[in-house]
Amino acid sequence: xxETIIEKVKDLFEDSRIEAFLGLKEENGQIGPYLFTxxxxxxxxxxxxxxxxxxxxxxxxxxxxxxxxxYPENRFGILVRGCDERALNELFKWNQLxxxxxxxxxxxxxxxxxxxxxxxxxxxxxxxxxxxxKGIKSKKVEVILNMGMEGRLKYWxxxxxxxxxCYGCRNVCPVCFCNxxxxxxxxxxxxxEIPPENPIFHxxxxxxxxxxxxxxxxxxxxxxxxxxxxxxxxxVADIVDSEFGYRPGYQKDQKSPFNILGERPED
Amino acid sequence: MTNxxxxxxxxxxxxxxxxxxxLAHPLVATRIFQARDNGARLIVADPRKIQxxxxxxxxxxxxLGTDVALINGMMHVILKNGWHDEAFIGERTExxxxxxxxxxxxxxxxxxxxxxxxxxxxxxxxxxYAKAPRSTILYAMGITQHTTGVDNVKSLANxxxxxxNVGKESTGVNPLRGQNNVxxxxxxxxxxNVYPGYQAxxxxxxxxxxxxxWKVRLSDKPGLTLTDLFPAILExxxxxxxxxxxxxxxxxxxxxxxxxxxxxxxxxxxxxxxMTPTAEIAHVVLPAASxxxxxxxxxxxxxxxxxxxxxxxxxxxxxxxWVIIQEISNxxxxxxxxxxxxxxxxxxxxxxxxxxxxxxxxxxxxGLCWPCPDKEHPGTKFLHKDRFARGRGLFHGIEYIPPAESxxxxxxxxxxxxxxxxxxxxxxxxxxxxxxxxxxxxxxxEVNPADASAIGLKDGxxxxxxxRRGEIISRIFITERVDKGTVFMSxxxxxxxxxxxxxxxxDPIAKIPEYKVCAVRVEKWE
Numbered sequence: 001x002x003e004t005i006i007e008k009v010k011d012l013f014e015d016s017r018i019e020a021f022l023g024l025k026e027e028n029g030q031i032g033p034y035l036f037t038x039x040x041x042x043x044x045x046x047x048x049x050x051x052x053x054x055x056x057x058x059x060x061x062x063x064x065x066x067x068x069x070x071y072p073e074n075r076f077g078i079l080v081r082g083c084d085e086r087a088l089n090e091l092f093k094w095n096q097l098x099x100x101x102x103x104x105x106x107x108x109x110x111x112x113x114x115x116x117x118x119x120x121x122x123x124x125x126x127x128x129x130x131x132x133x134k135g136i137k138s139k140k141v142e143v144i145l146n147m148g149m150e151g152r153l154k155y156w157x158x159x160x161x162x163x164x165x166c167y168g169c170r171n172v173c174p175v176c177f178c179n180x181x182x183x184x185x186x187x188x189x190x191x192x193e194i195p196p197e198n199p200i201f202h203x204x205x206x207x208x209x210x211x212x213x214x215x216x217x218x219x220x221x222x223x224x225x226x227x228x229x230x231x232x233x234x235x236v237a238d239i240v241d242s243e244f245g246y247r248p249g250y251q252k253d254q255k256s257p258f259n260i261l262g263e264r265p266e267d
Numbered sequence: 268m269t270n271x272x273x274x275x276x277x278x279x280x281x282x283x284x285x286x287x288x289x290l291a292h293p294l295v296a297t298r299i300f301q302a303r304d305n306g307a308r309l310i311v312a313d314p315r316k317i318q319x320x321x322x323x324x325x326x327x328x329x330x331l332g333t334d335v336a337l338i339n340g341m342m343h344v345i346l347k348n349g350w351h352d353e354a355f356i357g358e359r360t361e362x363x364x365x366x367x368x369x370x371x372x373x374x375x376x377x378x379x380x381x382x383x384x385x386x387x388x389x390x391x392x393x394x395x396y397a398k399a400p401r402s403t404i405l406y407a408m409g410i411t412q413h414t415t416g417v418d419n420v421k422s423l424a425n426x427x428x429x430x431x432n433v434g435k436e437s438t439g440v441n442p443l444r445g446q447n448n449v450x451x452x453x454x455x456x457x458x459x460n461v462y463p464g465y466q467a468x469x470x471x472x473x474x475x476x477x478x479x480x481w482k483v484r485l486s487d488k489p490g491l492t493l494t495d496l497f498p499a500i501l502e503x504x505x506x507x508x509x510x511x512x513x514x515x516x517x518x519x520x521x522x523x524x525x526x527x528x529x530x531x532x533x534x535x536x537x538x539x540x541x542m543t544p545t546a547e548i549a550h551v552v553l554p555a556a557s558x559x560x561x562x563x564x565x566x567x568x569x570x571x572x573x574x575x576x577x578x579x580x581x582x583x584x585x586x587x588x589w590v591i592i593q594e595i596s597n598x599x600x601x602x603x604x605x606x607x608x609x610x611x612x613x614x615x616x617x618x619x620x621x622x623x624x625x626x627x628x629x630x631x632x633x634g635l636c637w638p639c640p641d642k643e644h645p646g647t648k649f650l651h652k653d654r655f656a657r658g659r660g661l662f663h664g665i666e667y668i669p670p671a672e673s674x675x676x677x678x679x680x681x682x683x684x685x686x687x688x689x690x691x692x693x694x695x696x697x698x699x700x701x702x703x704x705x706x707x708x709x710x711x712x713e714v715n716p717a718d719a720s721a722i723g724l725k726d727g728x729x730x731x732x733x734x735r736r737g738e739i740i741s742r743i744f745i746t747e748r749v750d751k752g753t754v755f756m757s758x759x760x761x762x763x764x765x766x767x768x769x770x771x772x773x774d775p776i777a778k779i780p781e782y783k784v785c786a787v788r789v790e791k792w793e
Contacts, residue, residue: 028574029632161321162300164289164688165706184705192707194290194318194688224297225289226304 001107004129005079006042008105012077013039018103021077022060022067024048031056033063047079047107054081054113059174059218061087065096077103083117083216085124086249087174090214093255096177108133117217118234121250140231141238156232160198162225169205169219169229175212175248182208202227209233210240211256214249269439270403270649271569271636276301278437280399282392284312284334284423285409285783289319290688292443292568295405308395312337312384313409314683315713315755316748325391328750331681331784332413332670333382337389338422339667340378342370342429344393351397352431360428360660369664381667397430401437408445408685412782414671416774421663428660434651444568445692447558451566454622454637455615459490464619480618483601492778493519494771497528507534509595511588512555514543517693517761520769520780521736538591541695544761553591556581561588563608564630566637570647572625573634670784671772674752678734678786680718681753682768685783690759698759710760711744714789715751719743723791731792732756734768734785740792754789758782 012018025034026046036042048056061084064076080088085104092099106124111133114122118138123130147155170176170183182188182204189201213233220230241247244257275281275298289296296319303309303322311323312334320326329337345351346367356363375386382389396402404427410419423440424433432438444450456463466473469487478485491499497519499505508529519525529535529548537546538553546552558565560581566572581587586594589611593603605611609627616622621638629635635646651660674681689706690697697703712732714724724730726745731738732754741756741763749755758765770785 028576158322161318162289164293164296164318166293184702191705192687192689224293226297226300 001129002045002047005047005105005107006045008128009036009042009045009077010039012103012105017075018077019071019074020067021079021105022064023077023079023105024056024058024060033058033060035067052112053110057081057216057218057221059087059172059216060084061091061097061174062172062177064088064102065091065177068097068101072098075101075103077105080104080106080124080126081109082106082119082121082123083214083249084174085126086121086214087216089249089252090175090212090256091177092252093259094175094177117215117230119215138231138234140228141235144228144231144235156199156202159227160202161195162227163195163198163201164225165194165196165201166224168222168224169227172218172222174216174218175214176208202229202232206232206236210236211244211246211258212248213237268441268443268569269433269651270437270441271571272298274437274439274649275299275403275405275441276305278302278307278399278401278403280308280310280395280402281405282310282312282396282402283319283323283405285411285419286405286407286443287313287315287317287319287409287685288405288407288443290317291407291445291686295443295568299405308399310392310395312392314750314753315685325388325395327382327384327388327392329382329384331683331753332415332781333667334410334413334419335415335422335665336373336378336381336667337384338419338426339370339373339665340375340382340389341393341396342366342426343373343378344375344390345397345426345429346370348393348397350393351429355431356429359431359434359655360662362662362664365664366425366429366662367664369666373667396426396432401435402427402430402432403438403441404432405441405443407443409783411442411777411779413779413784414772414774414781415668416779417776418665418668422665424660425662425665428662433660434649434653434655436649439649442568447567448565450568450570451564451572454566454570454619459492462618463615464621466619477618480614494773494778494780497525500528500531506532507536508532509536509538510545510549511538512540514539514545514693514695516543516545516548517764517766518758519771520766520782521771522764522767523737524771525766538588539695540585541699543693543695554581554583554585555591556585556587560585561608563587563589564612564634570636571634572622572630572637572639574627574630671781672735672770672784672786674786678788679752680787680789682732682734682765682785682787683753683755683783684758684765684769685755687757687759690757692759693761694759709742710757710763710765711742712789713746713749713755714743715749715753716745716747717751718754718789719745722789724789729792731790732768732787733790734770734787736770737767739763739765739767743789754787 009021021036024031024046025044027044031046031050048054050056060078064078091097104126105128106126108123108130114133114136118136120135122133189197217230246257272295281299281302309323311320311326312329314328314331375389378389379386404423427433427440460468462477468489474485474487515525535549536551537549538555539546540555540557559578562577564572564574596603612627616625620640624639624641624644625635639646689703724743728743729740730743731740756765768787770781772781
């Protein structure tokens with residue numbers, strides 16, 4: 001799979017469709033994001049599998065925002081899984097990236113990872129290699145719903161109380177791009193204490209994930225205290241879907257219900 | 268740490284004492300939460316009701332500086348109930364009778380009188396710790412920063428040996444080191460009495476080995492500890508000082524005394540990445556490279572030696588530490604001619620048995636944990652597997668000694684110091700970070716609600732806090748986190764320097780000051 005992707009990326013360079021490719025590279029026994037500007041460097045190219053499939057994933061789309069701001073004229077290729085593609089689709093809609101300047105090079109996740117993620121769409125539309133893998137329906141949301149109201153409150157209170165306010169969930173999130181973050185708004189959530197005021201801190205973040213979260217799960221992976229954020233946001237996504245018929249990242253032409261400005265209110 | 272970080276998640280009982288783990292060592296806390304989710308028992312002993320306390324199966328609040336009495340009380344219960352590991356004691360240890368004799372006196376009732384913890388809780392602590400198949404102890408500066416710091420650590424070692432909880436997976440006595448490379452700095456002989464790898468300076472064969480390697484005559488006498496240094500300056504025994512990545516003007520106890528000493532020096536040079544208060548009064552400041560601007564290794568709390576790689580060039584005139592040291596050395600008359608950190612690493616391996624097999628070509632990925640004596644050695648996950656470094660583990664009978672200073676009519680409160688979650692040490696780095704600064708711009712004194720109302724203080728009021736060494740002004744934060752009669756303050760803030768107040772009384776062996784206990788007066792300030 002890797003070789004096919006490398007060939008594809010080389011073609012993109014050769015055809016002058018991109019000036020750089022954002023992917024992953026293994027170096028000194030570590031896998032990390034890497035901006036390939038020379039096809040010759042692709043020898044160390046990695047799909048992010050170290051000890052198990054997809055254990056080294058990074059928010060490449062978020063890194064691309066920073067690169068695009070620095071090099072607005074350049075065109076970038078980018079390695080995408082299903083979730084990365086969904087993130088990019090949202091970022092195009094929110095005008096964080098120019099679609100014309102981005103070429104996605106997609107590959108499917110293995111079934112094992114799809115199951116661990118309970119991912120409904122573990123492959124991108126922009127597949128250049130591999131087969132479309134079967135989507136998985138989440139059971140984790142159900143498990144928590146079955147705890148009953150009291151059990152759920154107890155469960156989430158215990159989990160939220162572990163928070164050390166490291167902002168890892170926000171900082172790794174591919175669709176967190178606000179210049180001013182409400183989580184750092186002292187009037188809303190008093191600063192200087194851990195755990196941060198609960199449940200407001202985590203509910204503010206959950207509310208901001210509505211219509212935005214593309215279910216990549218990087219937040220939960222980054223969380224050092226084991227708060228099941230992905231499960232929380234999966235439920236948020238279900239609510240948005242049932243109320244507005246919208247699933248972030250799936251349709252390119254459909255805007256988020258929170259992205260549409262209504263009629264100007266009368267003065 | 269005797270054991271490695273990841274082993275914590277497979278422990279059956281975790282005893283955290285004097286460590287605010289979620290705040291100071293979050294990735295160790297990760298494993299505590301994982302262990303707890305796997306069904307492990309958690310015991311937390313801390314004078315402050317820290318975040319981790321609310322997750323504990325048993326949280327106890329000992330009075331400041333009473334750890335020896337608490338641990339002796341636990342051991343008394345263990346021995347009385349026969350929960351000790353006779354086989355381990357017989358095969359692996361010595362001097363057990365002395366321990367037994369001392370511990371016999373520390374009934375739960377006596378221990379309770381000293382610590383303020385109920386005899387029932389002391390018994391439960393002993394039971395949880397002793398009866399679990401694998402129990403591990405995690406501690407930090409809450410144990411060491413006392414005039415009885417060495418006694419406290421020895422007591423924890425006694426407890427682990429008594430129950431056979433050392434030299435095995437997911438057990439051990441685990442000090443959580445504060446800085447990313449404080450373990451490495453100690454390993455490299457950044458202590459006054461040892462060469463790299465804890466090789467004693469007063470051992471003839473060791474000295475000869477280093478003299479031969481470095482082609483120079485070496486002293487056979489230990490140097491001064493940091494805390495002995497300031498009095499020595501004022502006595503005229505030390506005239507010049509080079510300070511590297513330290514800010515003693517804010518970090519050391521009894522700041523006024525430290526400042527007087529630093530100003531008395533004929534020559535003071537400071538090497539740092541920022542202009543610290545200590546650097547402000549130096550004759551020469553040498554700008555250093557940050558972690559992202561240098562090559563080399565860090566050795567973390569689990570003895571893991573890891574490579575760091577330069578990502579960007581140091582700004583302006585800043586240079587890497589080894590270059591600065593080499594340049595100073597060459598100018599003061601000892602020629603060094605290293606060309607790279609790797610060359611230095613090879614010298615370390617050739618002179619330091621525990622680092623003997625650690626070379627750059629082996630340091631990809633996760634790095635290596637010492638002892639790693641040779642090229643084929645895979646590194647050591649946990650220490651003391653079949654024998655202790657000295658052979659048999661030595662029990663010490665240790666009596667409880669009260670802290671050097673206790674509250675009285677003039678200074679009626681206990682003061683203890685520590686960290687807050689966003690700031691690190693003297694704030695040299697963290698207070699320069701806009702996001703961390705925004706999270707907390709000034710320090711505060713934690714006061715129990717009952718005490719605050721007795722003094723007439725409201726949350727956010729300013730208070731004057733005085734000890735026998737000096738006084739400072741700080742806002743107060745009213746919280747049940749501290750017990751009645753105890754106040755807490757962080758030491759990050761120059762404007763409200765907790766170390767103006769702290770007691771420079773030292774542990775007689777380690778010479779560590781008693782940052783965790785002193786007596787203060789708190790008054791309203793307007």
